Amino acid sequence: MTRVSVIGCGNMGGALLRGLARTDSYHLTAIDLDPDALAGVADAADETTDDTAAGVTDADVVVLAVKPNVAEAVLGDLDLSPDQQLVTLAAGLPRGFVAERTDATVVRIMPNLGAETGDVAAAATTEGLTDEVRAMLDDVGEFVEIDESLMDVSTAVNGSGPAFAFYLIDAMKRGGVEGGLDPDQAETLAAQTFKGAAETVLRDDRSVDELIDAVCSPKGTTIEGMEVLWDSDADAAVVDAVAAAEERSRELAEAFDDE
Numbered sequence: 001m002t003r004v005s006v007i008g009c010g011n012m013g014g015a016l017l018r019g020l021a022r023t024d025s026y027h028l029t030a031i032d033l034d035p036d037a038l039a040g041v042a043d044a045a046d047e048t049t050d051d052t053a054a055g056v057t058d059a060d061v062v063v064l065a066v067k068p069n070v071a072e073a074v075l076g077d078l079d080l081s082p083d084q085q086l087v088t089l090a091a092g093l094p095r096g097f098v099a100e101r102t103d104a105t106v107v108r109i110m111p112n113l114g115a116e117t118g119d120v121a122a123a124a125t126t127e128g129l130t131d132e133v134r135a136m137l138d139d140v141g142e143f144v145e146i147d148e149s150l151m152d153v154s155t156a157v158n159g160s161g162p163a164f165a166f167y168l169i170d171a172m173k174r175g176g177v178e179g180g181l182d183p184d185q186a187e188t189l190a191a192q193t194f195k196g197a198a199e200t201v202l203r204d205d206r207s208v209d210e211l212i213d214a215v216c217s218p219k220g221t222t223i224e225g226m227e228v229l230w231d232s233d234a235d236a237a238v239v240d241a242v243a244a245a246e247e248r249s250r251e252l253a254e255a256f257d258d259e
Ligand SMILES: NC(=O)C1=CN([C@@H]2O[C@H](COP(=O)(O)OP(=O)(O)OC[C@H]3O[C@@H](n4cnc5c(N)ncnc54)[C@H](OP(=O)(O)O)[C@@H]3O)[C@@H](O)[C@H]2O)C=CC1
Pocket: 007, 008, 009, 010, 011, 012, 013, 014, 031, 032, 033, 034, 037, 052, 065, 066, 067, 068, 070, 074, 089, 090, 091, 110, 111, 112, 113, 159, 160
């Protein structure tokens, strides 16, 4: 049983707690100053507390899931030992900044909200990554190991990515509603279509172009829609969205350069 303490039980910390709670492999301590946040994860956690120092004492793994601007203050409250692992997931927060402020082994990861359902797409720095954290990430979805220099782009693609995907699902839903579908049914059909398409890309050996081809019957319906997309700048807009989020991650990191 791995003892995991999560500091900051909002959107991301909460999703991770709920994802880990789906297995029986973890003793979970939820730490937050906000009683409402603790109440929101009470079902998933074995213990909840607003006492950060006490909440991390017995932890094998401590997850720092607060906003980047409060991370330094929280680190100041921690007194971890070298046999403990500290996982930081704050956007832009450099691994070294955290490692300089703790004796624990530090790994930086970029997860996403998919952790809640066991569908996380996460990146982890090779530096500081232990088998214990690899097992945790495996338990909540898929992860890749990357050099920290690629963390900004990972933050954009898989950290911010769910928001971009929600936006695209909503556009597909709108198309359905405009054609007369009930909004709830259109949302189900659009979201399930994205889910199925993602599964196909992950499991099928064919390239994305080959898969598009497999849906396009000659002189059928799909090719008419694909012609509209190919003639548009929709793909460029998505690439630009990723670039903007990546740039913002770099800016957030700059704030820690002077400290
Ligand atoms: N949201 C996402 O999809 C993702 C977020 N992240 C990263 O996760 C981190 C958290 O983001 P998110 O979950 O969205 O933020 P939230 O604001 O939803 O959650 C942060 C939680 O931490 C609490 N908190 C603030 N200060 C302290 C403290 N000193 N000790 C304990 N808890 C504290 C907050 O309470 P209060 O509200 O009262 O301040 C809040 O409940 C960020 O660094 C972000 O970059 C990474 C990947 C994806």
